[in-house]
Amino acid sequence: MTKSNAFYAQSGGVTSVINVTACAVINELRKNQQQIKDIYAGNNGILGALKEELIDISCEPQGNILKLMHTPGGAFGSCRYKLQESSADFERIIHVFKAHNIRYFFYNGGNDSMDTAHKIAKYSKHIGYDLQCIGIPKTIDNDLAITDCCPGFGSAAKFLATSMSEANQDVASMCATSTKVFVLEVMGRHAGWLAAATAMATFDDNSPHLIIFPEILLNIDKFLALLEQKVKTHGYCCITISEGAKYETGNFLSASTSVVDSFGHQQLGGTAVNICTLIKKNLGYKYHYAISDYLQRSARHISSKVDVDQAYAVGKYAVELAMSGETDKMPVIIRKSNIPYRWAIKSASLEKIANKEKKLPKEYIDNDGFGVTQQFYDYLQPLIQGEEVPIYKNGLPVYAKLQKKLVEKKVKIYTPNI
Amino acid sequence: MTKSNAFYAQSGGVTSVINVTACAVINELRKNQQQIKDIYAGNNGILGALKEELIDISCEPQGNILKLMHTPGGAFGSCRYKLQESSADFERIIHVFKAHNIRYFFYNGGNDSMDTAHKIAKYSKHIGYDLQCIGIPKTIDNDLAITDCCPGFGSAAKFLATSMSEANQDVASMCATSTKVFVLEVMGRHAGWLAAATAMATFDDNSPHLIIFPEILLNIDKFLALLEQKVKTHGYCCITISEGAKYETGNFLSASTSVVDSFGHQQLGGTAVNICTLIKKNLGYKYHYAISDYLQRSARHISSKVDVDQAYAVGKYAVELAMSGETDKMPVIIRKSNIPYRWAIKSASLEKIANKEKKLPKEYIDNDGFGVTQQFYDYLQPLIQGEEVPIYKNGLPVYAKLQKKLVEKKVKIYTPNI
Numbered sequence: 001m002t003k004s005n006a007f008y009a010q011s012g013g014v015t016s017v018i019n020v021t022a023c024a025v026i027n028e029l030r031k032n033q034q035q036i037k038d039i040y041a042g043n044n045g046i047l048g049a050l051k052e053e054l055i056d057i058s059c060e061p062q063g064n065i066l067k068l069m070h071t072p073g074g075a076f077g078s079c080r081y082k083l084q085e086s087s088a089d090f091e092r093i094i095h096v097f098k099a100h101n102i103r104y105f106f107y108n109g110g111n112d113s114m115d116t117a118h119k120i121a122k123y124s125k126h127i128g129y130d131l132q133c134i135g136i137p138k139t140i141d142n143d144l145a146i147t148d149c150c151p152g153f154g155s156a157a158k159f160l161a162t163s164m165s166e167a168n169q170d171v172a173s174m175c176a177t178s179t180k181v182f183v184l185e186v187m188g189r190h191a192g193w194l195a196a197a198t199a200m201a202t203f204d205d206n207s208p209h210l211i212i213f214p215e216i217l218l219n220i221d222k223f224l225a226l227l228e229q230k231v232k233t234h235g236y237c238c239i240t241i242s243e244g245a246k247y248e249t250g251n252f253l254s255a256s257t258s259v260v261d262s263f264g265h266q267q268l269g270g271t272a273v274n275i276c277t278l279i280k281k282n283l284g285y286k287y288h289y290a291i292s293d294y295l296q297r298s299a300r301h302i303s304s305k306v307d308v309d310q311a312y313a314v315g316k317y318a319v320e321l322a323m324s325g326e327t328d329k330m331p332v333i334i335r336k337s338n339i340p341y342r343w344a345i346k347s348a349s350l351e352k353i354a355n356k357e358k359k360l361p362k363e364y365i366d367n368d369g370f371g372v373t374q375q376f377y378d379y380l381q382p383l384i385q386g387e388e389v390p391i392y393k394n395g396l397p398v399y400a401k402l403q404k405k406l407v408e409k410k411v412k413i414y415t416p417n418i
Numbered sequence: 419m420t421k422s423n424a425f426y427a428q429s430g431g432v433t434s435v436i437n438v439t440a441c442a443v444i445n446e447l448r449k450n451q452q453q454i455k456d457i458y459a460g461n462n463g464i465l466g467a468l469k470e471e472l473i474d475i476s477c478e479p480q481g482n483i484l485k486l487m488h489t490p491g492g493a494f495g496s497c498r499y500k501l502q503e504s505s506a507d508f509e510r511i512i513h514v515f516k517a518h519n520i521r522y523f524f525y526n527g528g529n530d531s532m533d534t535a536h537k538i539a540k541y542s543k544h545i546g547y548d549l550q551c552i553g554i555p556k557t558i559d560n561d562l563a564i565t566d567c568c569p570g571f572g573s574a575a576k577f578l579a580t581s582m583s584e585a586n587q588d589v590a591s592m593c594a595t596s597t598k599v600f601v602l603e604v605m606g607r608h609a610g611w612l613a614a615a616t617a618m619a620t621f622d623d624n625s626p627h628l629i630i631f632p633e634i635l636l637n638i639d640k641f642l643a644l645l646e647q648k649v650k651t652h653g654y655c656c657i658t659i660s661e662g663a664k665y666e667t668g669n670f671l672s673a674s675t676s677v678v679d680s681f682g683h684q685q686l687g688g689t690a691v692n693i694c695t696l697i698k699k700n701l702g703y704k705y706h707y708a709i710s711d712y713l714q715r716s717a718r719h720i721s722s723k724v725d726v727d728q729a730y731a732v733g734k735y736a737v738e739l740a741m742s743g744e745t746d747k748m749p750v751i752i753r754k755s756n757i758p759y760r761w762a763i764k765s766a767s768l769e770k771i772a773n774k775e776k777k778l779p780k781e782y783i784d785n786d787g788f789g790v791t792q793q794f795y796d797y798l799q800p801l802i803q804g805e806e807v808p809i810y811k812n813g814l815p816v817y818a819k820l821q822k823k824l825v826e827k828k829v830k831i832y833t834p835n836i
Binding site: 010013014016044045047071072073074075076077078079080081158161162163165166167168169170172173176177178182184200201205270273288289292293294297299300302304381384385386387392394395396397399401418 | 496581583590803
C-alpha cells in the first residue's frame, strides 16, 4: 500500500478539550503506519495549509503529545478565516496538499468549519484529487446538528454550573446588607445551551435564578416582576444572561457593531452591565456581575470526564473513518441511554451539519421562559460527570509546550485575504 | 469552672475558605466542653448579635459542619455593617451577649471587622463585661497588616493564576486572525495582590502580559507603547487590570459613584471595558475581556491546599487564644522559610491590624510598573500550592446545607441602622 501524509487543523473558537481530540488523532494516525507516513498540523488552522506552514508532528516528543490531554486552547493555533468562494483558496489548499502528498485531512471545528470541510471534500472530488476529508466536532456552543452534544460543551457547562453554584453561595451570604443580584454573562451567540447549563447549580434545590436565553426575546416587565418576587422571597437572585440576549425589538442587549469577524458575525459582549443598569434603575438592587468570556471555554482545570472521553473518542473515530476510505463525514455522538448514561460514535455527512445551528429546543425551556425543564436537566446531567483533573506543578496546571517545527516549503508563497 | 457560651460571626466579603475557619472554630470549641456550653453563630454576621438572631450550632449534624470544609460563601451569612460610633450598637451587642451568657466572641473578617472587634473588646472592658474577643483574619485582598498572608487570598490567587494561564493558551491560539488582547479584571480596591497573582501564569515562560496595579497611576502612553511592542513580538498580549486602577489624574478608570457601602467604599467595576475601548481606539486590536468578580472569591473548586490549611489553623488558634484567656487579639500567619515553605501562627493585637491596609510593596512591582519581581514570585509561590478538591456529586460540588435554627430570643427587639 502506498503511504501518504495526514494533515490536522484546528478551527474557530477553541475549547478546553480540543487538544484532547488532537492527541487522539495523532495517537491513532501513529498506529496506522501502513497507510500514514508523516503527520502534519496546520500552524493556525487552515491558514497553515494556505500559507504552507505545516507543523511536523514527528518533531514533537510523545510526552508533549500526551500533555495535550490537559492543555487548553488550540495547541497548533486556530483561526477564524472563511475560504474565499472563488476557487483560489480551494485550489491553493489542494496544491499544498499535493506538494506534500497529503491525502488525509482532519478539520476540527464548529458549523462554519464543517461547511469548509464539506466544500474542500467536494472540490477535491471535483478535480479528481483523492482526499479523505473528515470533520471533527468541537464547540462550547453545543449547536452542531445531528450529534447529541459537542466536545467542549460539557466542560464549559461544568465550569459555568460550578461557578454559578459557588457564586450562589456567595451572594446568598451577602444579601442581608449588600448585593441582592448577581449576574453571570455567558457565551452562546444564538443558542442558549451554555446559559441553560448554569441551571444545574440551582435546579435541585430551587435556588432563586433567572436565565435570559438568546432564543427568547426579553420581556422586561415580566423579567423585573419575576426578579422582584424572587428577591422578596429569598433575599437575592442569581441571573444568567447570554451574550446573545435580545430585547423584544430584536436588538441585542449589547452589540459591538464595529467588530465583525470574517463570517460576518458581530462580536457580542457587555449584556451583563446593561441588564444590571436596568435592574438598578427599576428595582434599586445592589448588583454584581461577572463575565466569564474566555475563562469558560479554556477552564481545563474543571473539565468533565465525559467530555474529555468524548473529545478523544471523536478524534479516534475520525481517523478510523479516514482509514476505511470515508470522506466528507463527521463523527457524531449518539446517546443510547440517560441512566446509566451510554453513548456511541457514528458518522454523519458533513453536508447535513455544515452551517446548521441547533438551538435549545423549546421543551428544554420552562413556561416562564427564564428557566429549564426536567428534560433539559436529564439531558445535561450526564455530560458534566466526572472530574478529569490536570497535572499540577508548583500550584498551576502543566501544559504541552510544542516545538512547532515547520516542514520545508515546496510551493510558491500565497497570501490569503485575512 | 463555670461554663459559658461562644459566638462566631462572619463579616464582610466572603471567601472560598471562610467556612473552613468556621469549621475549625466549631470543632475546637466542641473540644473545650469544660469551658464552653453552647456555640452560636451570627445569622448574617454581627447583625445576628444586634438582632438577636443566634444560630444554634448544636442543631447542626457534625456531617454538615464537616461539609463547611468545601462550602464557599459564608454559610451563616455575612454582612457589611459598620457599628454606629454612638454606643447604642455596642451596648446592644453586650446586652445580647449577657442575655445569652456569651463570653467568647470570634469575629471572622477583614480590616474593617478587626476594627469592630477591637472596639467591642475595648467597650466590654470599659463596662466591666468579661469577654474574650478574638478577630480571625479573612480576605481575598491580602491587605491585613502584620500577618504574612490572609486566608482566602491563596485560593483566589490560585483561581486567577490558573484562569490567566488557561486564557493565555486560548488567546495565543486565536491571535493569528482574531483576538490580540485579552483583559482580565480582578478585585482589589487599593491593593494589587490579586492583580499580581495572575503573573504566576506568565512569569516562568515570559508570556506577554501587562498588569495594571491599583498602586501605580496608569501612564496611558507608556502602557500603549509596551502593549504594542508585546503584540508585535508575540502576536498577542494578556492584560490584568485591577478594579481599583486609576488614571494619572487619580480618578478610578471606572467607578460607580452612586453605590457606596456602609464604610463609605465606592463599588468599583467596569475597568476592563474602559481599557479595552482605549486599546481599540488607539491600536485597533480586537479584544476580549473577562470580569471574574465573585467567581474569584468563591472558587472553592480550585482552592489552594496551603490556604485551606491556614484557614483552618487560624480558626483553631483563635479558639486556643480565647481558651487561654486572651482578648483583643488576632492570629497571624508567620513565614518561617520559603523553600521549603514553613509557617506558624502567632497572635497580634487587634489595634495594630484595625483599619490598616497592606498594599503591594514597591519591591514586588517591576521597574516598568506593569509586572512583578522575582521577590513577589517567591512570596506567592508557596501560597498557591496543592489542590484541595471538594467532594463532587452528579458532576457538581457538594455543599453544607445548614438548618440555621435560631435560639429563642430573650431581649427586646432592636433595629440596627442598616
